[in-house]
Amino acid sequence: MLRIAICDDNIPITTEIETLLNSICNKYHVLLKIDIFFDGKTLCQHIQSHNYYDLIYLDIEMKEMNGIEAARLVRSLKLPTLLIYISSYDTYFEQLFEVEPFRFLSKPIALVQFENYFSAALNRIMDNTQFFTFSFRQEHYKIPLSEIVYFESRRRDVIIHTTKKDYRFIGKLDSTERSTSNHTFSFIRVHQSFLVNFYYIRSLSPSSLILATGTSLPISSKYRNQVSDHYLKLCEEL
Template sequence: MRIAICDDDISFTSKLEDIISRECANNGKKTEIDVFFDGETLVKSFESGHRYSMIFLDIEMKKMNGITAARRIRQLDRYTLIIYISSYDDYLKELFEVEPFRFVSKPIQLEQLQRYCAEAIKKIEGMNNLFVYSYNKEEYSVPIKEIVYFESNKRLVDIHMNDGTVRSFYGKLNNLEKEIQKINKHFIRIHQSFLVNYSYIKSMTYSEVVLECKDEEYVLRISEDRRSTVRQKVCEIAGGSQS
């Protein structure tokens, strides 16, 4: 498992590297950890073809901050897990578009970091989980990570994929919501007709969610009776209380 650490505090990165290496070993994972001291160097590594399962990324760095770096990285890699190490309250709006996995505040709480490492490993292991469905007596499967959102369409449920294709099967969104939560808790019911993948949320207003995939945007309405629940769910996922 390849992991990147990016923080301009050299002594801090050394301590963090030791903790992450130990926690990954405790979870049965061999690791290769690369350390970067500014966002620009990290981005250049991605541009040269390097990829990482997860990145521990500081937000406030003097030379290309973590927000800018993550935006560039997301253009090259949609699936690497980004764990921010900073206070994120002032950045929540900007962070939607770079899809962070977790936030760790400084000074680091060891138990929290241990839990997040374990959750990240579990997430990476499950990223290739498949969603299986039937249509016209044939069985099909698609990677859950490639599903942008589900849409109820009369008796059909349409699966909007990240390559722009749409697949369909007979079913009810209420039943699907219960089923998908057993596999992946990062799907959010925003409307009677829409069940969206948190990983593709670019931004959110009080009444709408904007999903983005490969330069395409999908603007979906949040039903009035779900607005409070949707915001709570988004905050829970971003804050790490969902696995």
């Protein structure tokens, strides 16, 4: 399912984009979920509450928080979300460059251009989506890394805790750690039994951490310095 956010303080524009997206996705046979926001601040709060979007249509000039500031927050979280601006951008060109926009849409929206840009975004998303793949009881699974909160080792099994449900497979956490090390999403080993997605860490102490889901996990003495160094390094990159 494609997850899309529309953020514009102009209600007719958000309605138009939503209608166009539903029409095009029916044509492409793409399942999608659309969330609509009328200011950048609300959008950012939603994203910080561990809600991920593949694509965001973002207006530049909004009163509460403009599109540039919202985009900076999205980029600070190291998410591979594509951004399509739906406003004139000449005045903001240098600022927009730093937040890696995918495309620019001028108002009024041109249908052909809108569909072409969506098609290009869809192709990019399909190429770039990062997954964790595994097998259990002869069934094969493919889970977006963006949805994985943490991995847990239990005897011979690894439990995958996601934002939606839990999965399990037979394996070792060491192997899981190696397989996730080269992806955009940073996973931190905090304990012999836990491998955590950095994006979901909300607070950190020497002996434990709190995840965005409210779960508290211990940090073992073996990994304490490594966790602190890794966490600070990633924070500096934000």
